[in-house]
Amino acid sequence: MKENAVLEMRNIHKSFPGVRALHQVDFTLCEGEIHALMGENGAGKSTLIKVLTGVYEKDEGEIYLKGSEKPVSIKSPQDAQNLGISTVYQEITLCPNLTVAENMYIGRGKSGLTNWRKMNADADRILTNLGIPARATQQLSDCSIAIQQMVAIARAVDMDCKVLILDEPTSSLDESEVEKLFGLMRDLKARGVGIIFVTHFLDQVYEVCDKITVLRDGELVGEYVIEDLPRVKLVAKMLGKELNDMEEIKDENQVYKGPEERVFEAEGLQSDAGIRPFDFYIRKGEVNGFTGLLGSGRSECVRAIFAADKVIAGRVKKNGKPVKIAKPLDAMKNGIAYLPEDRKRDGIVGDLSVRDNIILAAQVLRGFFRPFSRAEANRFADEYIKLLEIKTASADTPIKSLSGGNQQKVILARWLLTHPEYLILDEPTRGIDIGTKIEIQKLVLKLASEGMSVTFISSETDEMLRTCSRLIVMRDRKVVGELSSDELTQSKVMETIAGGNVG
Amino acid sequence: MTEKKRAAASGGMAGLFRNQIFIPIAALLLLAAFNLIVDPSFFKITLGTNSEGYSVLTGNLMTILDYGSEVAILAIGMTLVTAASGGQDISVGATVAIAGSVILRILVGLGGDGTLQAPIIVAFLAACVVSMLFGAFNGVLVAIFKIQPMVATLILYTAGRSIAAWINNNELPIVTDKTFTYFGGFIPGLPVPTPFFLAVVCVVITMLVLKFTNLGLYTQAVGINASSSRLNGLNPTFIKWLSFVILGLCVAVVGLIKTSRLSTINYSVIAKDIEMDAILAVALGGNALSGGKFNIPASILGAYVIQFLTTTLYKFQVSSDALPAYKAVVVVLLVVISAPAVKEKMAALSKKMKTQKEVG
Numbered sequence: 001m002k003e004n005a006v007l008e009m010r011n012i013h014k015s016f017p018g019v020r021a022l023h024q025v026d027f028t029l030c031e032g033e034i035h036a037l038m039g040e041n042g043a044g045k046s047t048l049i050k051v052l053t054g055v056y057e058k059d060e061g062e063i064y065l066k067g068s069e070k071p072v073s074i075k076s077p078q079d080a081q082n083l084g085i086s087t088v089y090q091e092i093t094l095c096p097n098l099t100v101a102e103n104m105y106i107g108r109g110k111s112g113l114t115n116w117r118k119m120n121a122d123a124d125r126i127l128t129n130l131g132i133p134a135r136a137t138q139q140l141s142d143c144s145i146a147i148q149q150m151v152a153i154a155r156a157v158d159m160d161c162k163v164l165i166l167d168e169p170t171s172s173l174d175e176s177e178v179e180k181l182f183g184l185m186r187d188l189k190a191r192g193v194g195i196i197f198v199t200h201f202l203d204q205v206y207e208v209c210d211k212i213t214v215l216r217d218g219e220l221v222g223e224y225v226i227e228d229l230p231r232v233k234l235v236a237k238m239l240g241k242e243l244n245d246m247e248e249i250k251d252e253n254q255v256y257k258g259p260e261e262r263v264f265e266a267e268g269l270q271s272d273a274g275i276r277p278f279d280f281y282i283r284k285g286e287v288n289g290f291t292g293l294l295g296s297g298r299s300e301c302v303r304a305i306f307a308a309d310k311v312i313a314g315r316v317k318k319n320g321k322p323v324k325i326a327k328p329l330d331a332m333k334n335g336i337a338y339l340p341e342d343r344k345r346d347g348i349v350g351d352l353s354v355r356d357n358i359i360l361a362a363q364v365l366r367g368f369f370r371p372f373s374r375a376e377a378n379r380f381a382d383e384y385i386k387l388l389e390i391k392t393a394s395a396d397t398p399i400k401s402l403s404g405g406n407q408q409k410v411i412l413a414r415w416l417l418t419h420p421e422y423l424i425l426d427e428p429t430r431g432i433d434i435g436t437k438i439e440i441q442k443l444v445l446k447l448a449s450e451g452m453s454v455t456f457i458s459s460e461t462d463e464m465l466r467t468c469s470r471l472i473v474m475r476d477r478k479v480v481g482e483l484s485s486d487e488l489t490q491s492k493v494m495e496t497i498a499g500g501n502v503g
Numbered sequence: 504m505t506e507k508k509r510a511a512a513s514g515g516m517a518g519l520f521r522n523q524i525f526i527p528i529a530a531l532l533l534l535a536a537f538n539l540i541v542d543p544s545f546f547k548i549t550l551g552t553n554s555e556g557y558s559v560l561t562g563n564l565m566t567i568l569d570y571g572s573e574v575a576i577l578a579i580g581m582t583l584v585t586a587a588s589g590g591q592d593i594s595v596g597a598t599v600a601i602a603g604s605v606i607l608r609i610l611v612g613l614g615g616d617g618t619l620q621a622p623i624i625v626a627f628l629a630a631c632v633v634s635m636l637f638g639a640f641n642g643v644l645v646a647i648f649k650i651q652p653m654v655a656t657l658i659l660y661t662a663g664r665s666i667a668a669w670i671n672n673n674e675l676p677i678v679t680d681k682t683f684t685y686f687g688g689f690i691p692g693l694p695v696p697t698p699f700f701l702a703v704v705c706v707v708i709t710m711l712v713l714k715f716t717n718l719g720l721y722t723q724a725v726g727i728n729a730s731s732s733r734l735n736g737l738n739p740t741f742i743k744w745l746s747f748v749i750l751g752l753c754v755a756v757v758g759l760i761k762t763s764r765l766s767t768i769n770y771s772v773i774a775k776d777i778e779m780d781a782i783l784a785v786a787l788g789g790n791a792l793s794g795g796k797f798n799i800p801a802s803i804l805g806a807y808v809i810q811f812l813t814t815t816l817y818k819f820q821v822s823s824d825a826l827p828a829y830k831a832v833v834v835v836l837l838v839v840i841s842a843p844a845v846k847e848k849m850a851a852l853s854k855k856m857k858t859q860k861e862v863g
Contacts, residue, residue, distance in 0.1 A: 308734055329736035340734055349728045351795050356720060363717060364736040371717045414735075 012061035021047040029194040039215035040433035086156030087165040096141035146177035256285025269314030271304035276478035292474035306338040337420035350400035355381035384413035405432040523789035527804040571810030572702035577781035580750030587746040589794030590652025597663020599774035602630040602758025604667040617679035631755040638751025642744035687764030726794035
């Protein structure tokens with residue numbers, strides 16, 4: 001083993017039926033370093049992490065840990081934990097109905113008895129130590145997602161971990177929360193913990209990481225020190241090609257040039273999700289977006305349009321005619337499609353096949369007594385798998401076994417199949433690699449040029465600036481401004497979100 | 504063997520192992536093999552005349568077809584309820600009693616002399632309506648009030664038999680009309696028990712419904728992810744509720760069979776414990792009891808396997824009191840074998856053996 005390495009994985013192989021997920025992958029993590037694991041969706045990041053944490057068993061290869069001569073065998077997450085490998089996942093895997101302290105100590109007691117007072121005191125000490133603003137006796141569900149994430153880390157850290165894996169920990173955090181998390185990570189790094197950081201946010205990689213390991217198609221591309229690898233090169237390594245897509249993707253020729261009547265219009269719309277009534281319209285062939293900090297109500301606005309939350313006030317018009325949209329089916333019948341923010345909870349139907357997931361919305365629109373024939377369903381599935389380049393073993397594969405980006409494409413295919421006039425995309429690129437991100441952005445612009453109206457929501461402002469021609473800015477659950485043409489700059493958006501010029 | 508053929512063969516084998524219907528088939532073969540070894544006369548079928556003077560087939564296999572059909576009919580509805588709601592209806596036995604009671608009340612009436620007061624079809628349709636209403640009641644508790652299905656149906660499980668007795672004012676009406684015995688017995692000229700034909704009709708209707716409507720897709724989508732189904736324009740509440748109503752319809756058919764067998768009713772014994780058999784049939788069919796994907800043919804096969812087991816145990820002189828204990832042992836075995844954890848291990852083992860063979 002290399003000097004001061006805490007973890008070395010050598011020649012790791014892993015295959016699933018029909019897919020070679022990992023092939024000859026090496027990975028080394030040193031003491032006190034933050035090491036980014038990068039790659040597109042399906043590159044093998046998750047598989048490598050799962051092999052390391054005992055969720056999957058590797059087919060071949062060895063894993064060495066500091067202080068052991070022989071390769072260790074990790075057969076279950078429990079084994080991994082006992083060896084000092086801790087993981088914090090993108091989705092919180094704690095129990096929301098228990099207290100913070102209980103969550104930190106659950107499943108760790110050697111005996112059946114618990115000294116509650118000591119446990120709470122210990123938990124409070126760790127929380128203070130790490131500067132986490134939570135109390136031991138607080139119920140976890142009362143904390144924000146960011147705090148929950150930090151509690152998960154605190155739990156991991158307290159278990160004497162040598163290797164801490166953070167799998168997309170920042171995707172549901174806003175900027176100040178991300179800063180706090182980075183503070184915590186730097187703190188742990190100073191204590192000698194090796195941290196593996198999996199993320200799609202390039203900015204964040206360059207902010208905290210020391211080294212980068214890049215995977216592509218299940219193979220190791222290389223390990224790089226951060227200073228030696230500028231962003232453009234990193235992206236090129238991940239994609240396996242040099243690309244200039246990062247630049248302007250708006251093409252002046254690719255703009256809708258038909259009549260610009262208002263496709264959808266809302267007045268005083270309000271839902272029971274706690275947003276102030278708002279007015280909204282979108283023209284044919286327009287791409288607009290809702291922007292604002294996390295929790296500012298941007299998702300709730302589009303959910304109100306689609307009637308995903310209960311609509312309690314407001315009038316809506318479709319192509320100038322008043323319509324009633326009380327439930328999602330009404331919205332669908334009016335040619336509105338909605339790709340939800342929470343893919344796992346609101347988007348995919350996990351156990352169903354890719355095919356059934358693709359046809360679902362179109363099938364519901366077509367009616368209960370008119371199922372698509374097997375042949376039709378197959379034709380649709382094949383068409384969209386090809387069109388959106390969805391990577392799946394077959395149309396029969398359950399959607400849950402696809403990577404996140406490909407799941408998202410399936411959901412997108414589902415809505416495109418309904419041929420909507422107005423498409424709402426809520427965070428379509430979250431947790432998705434950069435290649436797919438650009439594909440989706442390009443697709444949005446192409447659809448708009450063909451006359452589809454699109455509302456696009458993203459946490460990444462530059463992504464919004466690249467695709468949208470009009471931005472609706474939200475703060476504290478109400479619309480505070482609207483920006484278009486010349487005003488569409490990063491600084492102007494920030495200013496409006498912050499409300500600086502108002503005072 | 505060429506490379507390609509071998510791959511195809513192994514794929515076929517693996518496919519069979521992974522296929523849901525493999526579990527009930529394997530259980531069936533196991534039971535059949537056991538009986539074949541211990542006492543081959545188990546499978547004997549004789550053509551004889553029954554007390555009515557018709558020639559009918561008798562034998563253990565006929566008994567299985569006869570009584571297994573009741574479980575099979577219930578298993579159809581139970582599969583849908585399980586898939587949509589992720590829980591089970593434990594009140595079916597009690598609602599069978601209610602349905603049977605309704606049939607007798609309408610056929611004979613209070614204090615009747617046993618002659619038919621109304622056509623059988625009218626009585627049956629009334630029973631359908633009543634048991635669908637009770638199904639709807641369960642459905643409302645589960646779908647709208649979001650009560651755990653087992654807890655929600657516990658209400659009727661407890662109260663159902665009293666309600667059944669109350670419908671006939673606690674009398675035990677007896678039907679003297681011969682045609683009424685056809686449904687639980689034999690139709691003159693047909694040597695196979697009628698419940699089997701009723702089961703076939705129910706299965707065919709179910710299969711047609713599944714083919715020509717989206718009931719299957721909607722039920723599975725709702726069972727797997729209700730939240731995302733709602734955003735795709737489905738109404739999860741309605742679909743869960745509907746599954747309980749459909750189960751109510753199945754219950755009415757079994758109510759007809761059960762009362763026809765005796766030409767009367769015993770409120771406390773009729774269809775006792777049948778809910779457990781129906782739920783086991785669903786489990787044995789490899790359907791996840793937590794809901795989601797389902798396979799009706801597998802459940803139906805499961806129902807007959809359960810009855811096969813019951814009949815085998817009776818054959819070995821197990822008293823009906825001790826029956827559940829024996830059944831439990833066998834069921835534990837079957838369920839463990841079909842558990843995903845075991846299946847994975849088996850698949851890994853067979854893969855290992857295959858590679859060893861190739862090396863050696």
